[in-house]
Amino acid sequence: MLQAFQEVVKDYSTPPENTLNRDMTAQISSYVSFLIECRPLSISMGNAIRFVKNRIAKLPITLSESEAKASLHSDIERFINEKIIGADTVIVEHAVTKIRDGDVLLTYGSSTVIEMILVHAHELGKKFRVFVVDSRPKLQGKLLLRRLIKRGINCTYTHITAISYIMHQVTKVFLGASSVFSNGTVYSRVGTACVAMVANAFRVPVLVCCEAYKFHEKVQLDYSICSNELGDPNAISKVHGREDINYLNGLTNNAKLKFLNLMYDATPSDYISMIITDYGMVPPTSVPVIVREYQKEHLLQSSKIVI
């Protein structure tokens, strides 16, 4: 999305009556509403858009159009490199120190950061096994599994319904996140909370890896009454490739039956042992500190405040 915004900036030309700041902000807003129509924004996307609008608003009026565009372009570039790519590298370095020889790791779904961590640890020569836990309807774990197997990592693939059977063998659980809230609640793919809860019951440490730009200052107590994203109901009712057990097929139109396909769920902070970010490895109670520091960093960058 940020790269698309870079393209927007590149192609942008100020209309004669307007200033760059206001007009571009309006344009970006219109694009964002288009994106929202396609799919509700994730929290990290919201943060990134806020950052972009912030930078646009903070542009000095004295700059010419091309300079402004170049400055914006480089700002976005910096954001991508520092906050996303750079953050991933730092997280990987931190997390790899936590993996030891003989470890049995468990991961859920498909997170790019987790994949990078496992691959890096394997390259460093650590001997470990991985359980890849997956769930319907998205079955995203299969992608991760394929990529890990290609690297030669010893993997076992299982469904989320079997985690209590395998959890006693597991030494550490690594999870990815879509966002982390101020009270330490981790907002991630549906099913993560179950994995964290079972791990907690078996006294297995849970490590969540999340870049700092995904943090948010809001607090969400519950994931079904407060905001969440709904997916396609047909994805739950139909099981691909198994026509013999498609009992729910065709019932999506029934007025009395609603299929609830939630995309995200919230893991309470008690189940999480540690959050690994590019600001370091912190317990979930320290998240508000990071949110505060993170915002301060943005404010410090501004040289002129537009009134």
Place this chain on the structure above:
Amino acid sequence: MGAQKKPAAAKVREDSEDLSRQRLQAILLADSFTTQFRSITLERPKVLLPIVNIPMIDYTLAWLESAGIEEVFVFCCAHSSQIIDYLKKSEWYTRPNPNLLVRTIVSHNSTSVGDALRYIYEQQTETSQIQGDFVLVSGDTVSNMPLADLIQQHRDRKKKDEKAIMTMVFKKQSRLGIGSDQLFVAVDPLTKQLLHYEECNSRGGDFCLDKSLLDSTVLCSDMQDCYIDICSPEVLSLFEDNFDYQHMRRHFVNGLLVDDIMGYKIFTHEIQSSCYAARIDNLRSYDTVSKDIIQRWTYPYVPNIDFSGNRPVKLGRRGIYRASDAVQSHTADVGASTVIGYGTKIGNGGKIYNSVIGNGCCIGSNVVIQGSYIWNNVTIEDGCEIRNAIVCDGVKVRAGAVLQPGVVLSFSVVVGRDFVVPAYSKVSLLQQPTTEDSDEELEYADSSSGTADHSSGLNNLQIESKASELGPDGAGYIWEICDSAHDEEWKHSVVPIPMDKLADITGAMDDDDIEDDIVVPPSGELKSDTDIINTDANDSYGDFEREVEEEFLSAVEKDNKADIVIPLINSHRLAYNMDSADCAGAVFYSMMRLAVKSPHNSATELYRNAMGVITKWKGVLGFYLKQTDAQIEVIMKFEEMCQESEELSPLFAKLLPFLYDKDVVQEDAILRWGEEKAGADDCDKVYLNKCESFIKWLKEASEEEEEDS
């Protein structure tokens, strides 16, 4: 004929349509008529070889029983007495009122599937055993697919269409099938009729399709033939009529597909993704199917379930199957996906991973067994290392021996102390049969005599204790791998494929990274695979060039005149649909190649060679160079050749005037070429620059001529 068992109580089934209902019958070929497991099958028939500690034939028979088959004819050829003995002792005969009747048919001189079916057909005329449609399987099939529906489908189809005589079962291949040849299949998507079937030996081979097939066909290259067929009795009579049909697929299927007169049709059925079917035809598939059984793809034919012929073992975590009376030391490390049989003892410090250990084995301390298949009553002493090997019954591996990957130790071999058996070698107590002996004769040599002679031969060996090839106290012969098979050894063995070969193959194949393909594709669809038909224009020009060169060279050898060569080259031109410019280019190319190839010591000699060739053959060249375009083409071709070959490049400048002198190329062509090249990059203009002076001279000469005339 083998033993027959009369059914004690005939089963009565209600059937509204047919009172004298046809029994569901199957023919099981207990002889593969191939020599893939040669070192082992000299002594025991292939279908009695254990896979995960159960003989292969038990899997097939158990599957046929559960699929609803009522009568099985087991066709034995090699080692038939062993098979008959085994079946007699097994519960197929001893169990009262089995659901499945097993009868044996013995033949001694069949050498192929065709012969077997012909024999059965002849028997048929006497005994009318085969009453209707039957299932034809091989004795080494492991499967759990339901057959009743398929047979009914076949029968319904036969009722509607008399000519639908066979249904073949295919499976979509999910992984690289490296051990076996690649298969190209063309199927009609609506009727599921088989339209083309071809096995390709080398990767990247092309094959020919009938053009009429191209509409409404689905081409698949990822299907695996399960060798499970539902046949009508006509199949038997067809084999009888065509007595040269030997191989089921190569001869019979292809013959039927090509034959328009009789118009018989073969249909296909794709197995559901939830079912499993595989055939063990070589060592690699032995390995693959073993792993599938351990991973429970073949449920309910898995080691911990009681089906006929199996003594169930207990399933523990991580895919470890352990028999209840197996004794294992505390310090032994038995890893994932391993099967330990009854009465087996494992000593201290052993590391056993991904292997199958049979019954009654005795494994010493500090032994490493990885990816191997150890059969019954094997003794492995301390400190041995066995990786990716197959060790048959009764083998003794003395202390410190090492079996390198790919080794196959046949029955009762003894590997001496500290001996390293080289990789991919096959070791047997029997000498390797020479190629002069007919292979079949050797296999059947002991079928009548049984194993009595064999064991006495063994004793002789032990008493004599002559220095064998396996170390001081070993016994056995290492078979040599014949040269042609050596390259293929890595393909056909139990060893995981070496990384470099795997990289080659995956590099050659399109390894699609399915990033967005989260959803599992629905079954029952045959996807078509692209880029099978190779009609690339460049390739055909290359072929054309090669053919012209061959023609030219043969003409040079025979010293033909130009007018003999020209029609020959024309015929090639028509075949490849080329125009004269291409012909000229190809001929010129051949000529220059000839000049380069003829022996020369220096550039001047090369130049003289080239001159000689051009002078001699300018008639041929001139024939195609009547038009200016063709001449330009020749010049450009020459340029290309000079770019490729270092030797020719200095000659360019000299040969161009020579060609002009000999009236092969006209000045118009040269000038136009010069003009065209003037606009090109510098790197292309190299040759142009070299000929600059000549071109200038030409221009001046032409101007002079114009002035004159």
